[in-house]
Amino acid sequence: MNISKRVGLMGLVAGALVQAAPVAKPVAKHQQKQAVVVQKHTSKPAVHAPVKKHVMVQPASVPAHKMAAVQKPVGAHGHNHTCTHEHGAFAWHAALGYGVTQKTGITNPDANYWDAATETDGYNADLGHTSFVQLGVDKILKHDCKFGCTYQVGLEMNIMQDMHYNKYQQGAVVGGSGTGANRMRFFDVSHMSMLAHGKITAKEFSNRLGCVAPVIDLGLGFGVNQVSGFKTVGYESSNSVGTTTSLGEKARTSIGLAGALGVGVQFKPADVKHTSFHLGYRYYWGGGFQTPERIMINTASYEGKLDTVSKAWKGTIAMHQFVFGLELEF
Numbered sequence: 001m002n003i004s005k006r007v008g009l010m011g012l013v014a015g016a017l018v019q020a021a022p023v024a025k026p027v028a029k030h031q032q033k034q035a036v037v038v039q040k041h042t043s044k045p046a047v048h049a050p051v052k053k054h055v056m057v058q059p060a061s062v063p064a065h066k067m068a069a070v071q072k073p074v075g076a077h078g079h080n081h082t083c084t085h086e087h088g089a090f091a092w093h094a095a096l097g098y099g100v101t102q103k104t105g106i107t108n109p110d111a112n113y114w115d116a117a118t119e120t121d122g123y124n125a126d127l128g129h130t131s132f133v134q135l136g137v138d139k140i141l142k143h144d145c146k147f148g149c150t151y152q153v154g155l156e157m158n159i160m161q162d163m164h165y166n167k168y169q170q171g172a173v174v175g176g177s178g179t180g181a182n183r184m185r186f187f188d189v190s191h192m193s194m195l196a197h198g199k200i201t202a203k204e205f206s207n208r209l210g211c212v213a214p215v216i217d218l219g220l221g222f223g224v225n226q227v228s229g230f231k232t233v234g235y236e237s238s239n240s241v242g243t244t245t246s247l248g249e250k251a252r253t254s255i256g257l258a259g260a261l262g263v264g265v266q267f268k269p270a271d272v273k274h275t276s277f278h279l280g281y282r283y284y285w286g287g288g289f290q291t292p293e294r295i296m297i298n299t300a301s302y303e304g305k306l307d308t309v310s311k312a313w314k315g316t317i318a319m320h321q322f323v324f325g326l327e328l329e330f
Helices: 003-047 050-057 064-070
Strands: 090-101 129-144 149-170 182-201 210-236 241-248 252-269 275-290 294-298 305-308 314-329
Touching: 090 149, 090 275, 129 314, 182 252, 182 275, 210 275, 252 314
Parallel strands: none
Antiparallel strands: 090 129, 090 314, 129 149, 149 182, 182 210, 210 241, 210 252, 241 294, 252 275, 275 314, 294 305
């Protein structure tokens, strides 16, 4: 091959290379753009990972049991009622009660005047059963969140239905009473008291109906007791008189120390605000009393005689009480 032919062949090859170069360049850019698009498409899910959404709903730093406690239902249809008393409020309460009295502790004050009694308990007898009304107001001092207790102090007034002493006796007649060897003795006792008291309401137990809490109550004050209708009915065999009666000249009033100690439960309905009900028991001591010192004797030997008793009978009021009450807070 001569030189001219070689030069022509090389020119053809160079021209082919020049034409091929511009075509190859756009192809490389197109492939590069596709690679970039593919890279962006594949990296997008990594930026919006669903794991971050889960962390925002319930952070890992909050324990599951605390989250459950926050979501616990409340209100009248739940079990997380707020049954505590409001600090600084006043609580007005009223109650009805029934009392079973204990023996009065009366003994023969003067064996030279009052007749002997052959019974083992002698003059000692109870005052029967009685009902009473209680009215009062308390100041709510403090609610102890640590122990769940509420402390209250206040005043209460107790007014009781008249109580009745009656005692059958047998024994020889002594002195000038003239009541005979078989006799019944009677008198009535009226009682009222004013007590300063403190109350502790323990931590409550709640349910769908409301809250129930134990209560301890202590009161101390004074009682006013009045004895009236003091009399004896008997048979005076020596003068063949069927009945004899000795009457107290007048009622006698005594004032003494009184107190009470009780336990019970408080119930606060779920759907009733500032209202609670109480049911409880307490031991009540109402102080001492005395019978009249002067009596009128009406017998065959002592017709209408007003006699001075050397010593009056003395006793005390004590009873078991059962109380149902209502309390309103303001």
